[in-house]
Amino acid sequence: MIELELKYGCNPNQKPSRIYMENGELPIKVLCGKPGYINFLDAFNGWQLVRELKKATGLPAATSFKHVSPAGAAVGLPLTDTLAKIYWVDDIGELSPLACAYARARGADRMSSFGDFISLSDVCDVATAKLIKREVSDGVIAPGYEPEALELLKQKKKGNYAIIEIDPDYEPAPVEHKEVFGVTFEQGRNELVINDELLSNVVTENKEIPELAKIDLAIALITLKYTQSNSVCYAKGGQAIGIGAGQQSRIHCTRLAGQKADNWWLRQSPQVLGLQFVDGIGRADRDNSIDLYIGDEYEDVLREGTWQGIFKVKPPVFTREEKRAWLDQMTDVALGSDAFFPFGDNIERAHKSGVKYVAQPGGSVRDDNVIATCNKYNMAMAFTGIRLFHH
DSSP states (O other), rough: OEEESSSSSTTTTSSEEEEEEEEOOEEEEEEEEEOOHHHHHHHHHHHHHHHHHHEEEEEESSEEEEEEEEEEEEEEOOHHHHHHHTTOOOSOOOHHHHHHHHHHHHHHHHHHHHTTTEEEEEOOHHHHHHHHTTTTTTEESSSOHHHHHHHHHHHHHGOEEEEEOOTTTTTOOSEEEEEEETEEEEEOOOOOOOOOGGGBBOSSSSOOOOHHHHHHHHHHHHHHTTTTEEEEEOOSSBEEEEEEEESHHHHHHHHHHHHHHHHHHHHTSSSHHOOOOTTTTOOOHHHHOOOOHHHHHHHHHHSSSTTTTTSSSOOOOHHHHHHHHHHHHHTEEEEEEOOOOOOOOHHHHHHHHTTTEEEOOOOTTTTHHHHHHHHTTTOEEOOOOOOOOOO
C-alpha cells in the first residue's frame, strides 16, 4: 500500500486528504478503525519518541499524545502502590513492563491525556490492552499485537477504535519535506542521539548527576525532541511528570510544566488519596474533580449542592499552606529544555517543583545568572550544546 485516503485533514473542510509514499510502500497497516490526519501525526511522532526511549534505556516505552505533543511519556519501571492508585490501575493485578510504561504515560497528566493517541515501543500485550480498553482514547500504534490483546482493543468504540501496526524496521529518508502555503521546506531529519555524552558538560558547582537522574534527563530530552516548541519537560522516576508545549515564552513553558508536575505530586498527598468518591462516578469526572480540588477553584467542587454528587463525605479545603508543605517534599526532579534558559527566573520556578538536575543547551548572554541561580539551590546543570526545536 503506497496511499491511504483519509476522511479529511486537520478540519472537516480540508479535503481531499491522504497519506502516501513518494517511493516504496507505507510502513503501516491499519488493523481496525479509520485513523485521521491528526491521528497519524500523533502516531508517527509518538512512535519515534518511544523507539528512541527504548534505545536509550533498554526498557519498554509508551507515550500519550494529544494534538501533536506528548501529554506523557515513560519507560516500563514498576509502579509503587501510590502510583498505581493515582493512575487508577491498582485494581488490575500484575502489570507487564509495557503496561507500567503506559500507566505512567497516561497517568502523569490525565486531564491532557483524555482522548489520546497511544504509541508503544513493543508488541502490545494483554495487560497493556486491558489498560487501554478502559480509557477514552482515539487509537494506538505499535510494532505488533498479541492476538488476545488485538481482540480486546477491537472492542473499543463499537469496533471503530484506530489500531495501527508499524514496521519496526522502517527507516525514513535522511531528508524530509514539508509544504506550507504552497512552498516546500526541506531539512535533514533530526537524527541526534541523546545519551550520557550530552550530559558531560556540567557547568555548576554541583557536578553530581547520578545514573537514575541521567535516565530522567534522557527521558526529558527525548520527549522534548517530539514536543511542539517552545517546550520544557520535568521528569522523575522514569517518566515525564510535566510537559509545557508550544509556548512563546520560556518562563511560561517552565510555569505550565511545573504546575503539571506539582499536580502530579499533589495527587499523591494524603488529602487526595483519602478522597471518598460516590459510587459509580466516571473516570473523567473523578479526574476533573481532583484537578479542581487541588487547584485554586476548589469551591467548584466543594460548594453546597455540588459536592454531594461527587464525594460521599465533604473533604476539607486543601489549603495553600498544606499544599506548599507537601510540595516541599518533592525532590530530585529532572528538568530538560529544548532551548537555553534566558533568565534565572526559570530556575527559581523549577526549584519550587523540586528540581535538582537540569539539562539545557546553554548559550544565553545571561548563562552566568542561570548558573548562579542553580548554584544557589545546589542544582547540577549540564549544557548539552544542542537545541531541540520541533515544529
